[in-house]
Amino acid sequence: MNKRNTRAFAFGVLISVLIMGFAYFFNKDDLPENAKLDESAAKAFLKREGYIVLTDEEHANLQKSLQDPKETTAHEADQTQKEPSESPTAYQLEIASGMTPGEIAEQLEKENIVEDAAEFGDYLEEYGYSKKIQLGTFELTNQMSFKDIAKTITKS
Numbered sequence: 001m002n003k004r005n006t007r008a009f010a011f012g013v014l015i016s017v018l019i020m021g022f023a024y025f026f027n028k029d030d031l032p033e034n035a036k037l038d039e040s041a042a043k044a045f046l047k048r049e050g051y052i053v054l055t056d057e058e059h060a061n062l063q064k065s066l067q068d069p070k071e072t073t074a075h076e077a078d079q080t081q082k083e084p085s086e087s088p089t090a091y092q093l094e095i096a097s098g099m100t101p102g103e104i105a106e107q108l109e110k111e112n113i114v115e116d117a118a119e120f121g122d123y124l125e126e127y128g129y130s131k132k133i134q135l136g137t138f139e140l141t142n143q144m145s146f147k148d149i150a151k152t153i154t155k156s
Helices: 003-026 039-048 056-066 069-085 101-110 117-126 146-154
Strands: 090-095 136-141
Touching: 090 101, 101 117, 117 146, 136 146
Parallel strands: none
Antiparallel strands: 090 136
16 A cells, blocks of 8 residues: 555545534434423333332332231241252163263253253363263262262263
């Protein structure tokens, strides 16, 4: 590129910037003069869009009603009833030649050893266990962590 072409390119960029700047700074069509933004206009806009507008006092009352002690104790009672019912279940996983980490994870999810097969498969890939899986039969429980299961099936 020679000096003449560089100057012509720079002049074109300068003219383009001047045109865009003129359009940006001198275009007054953005807001009509009577459309001032105030609290009532903002509330009206939010209501039109489907939002609910609350004052601080209304929000605090809503929070109090959500934290009602009667509801909290009922919720805690539900939690305590659910936890003891989950007893440890054992499963003998048999890994055969040609099984992929995804197939192993799906089998463990089907037997309720892991909650999410995709998450367990990602864990095996991320920490390098997927390439170290051994063939054989392994004793697993639903109380084991991903790390415990991975160490068991890789013998590492």
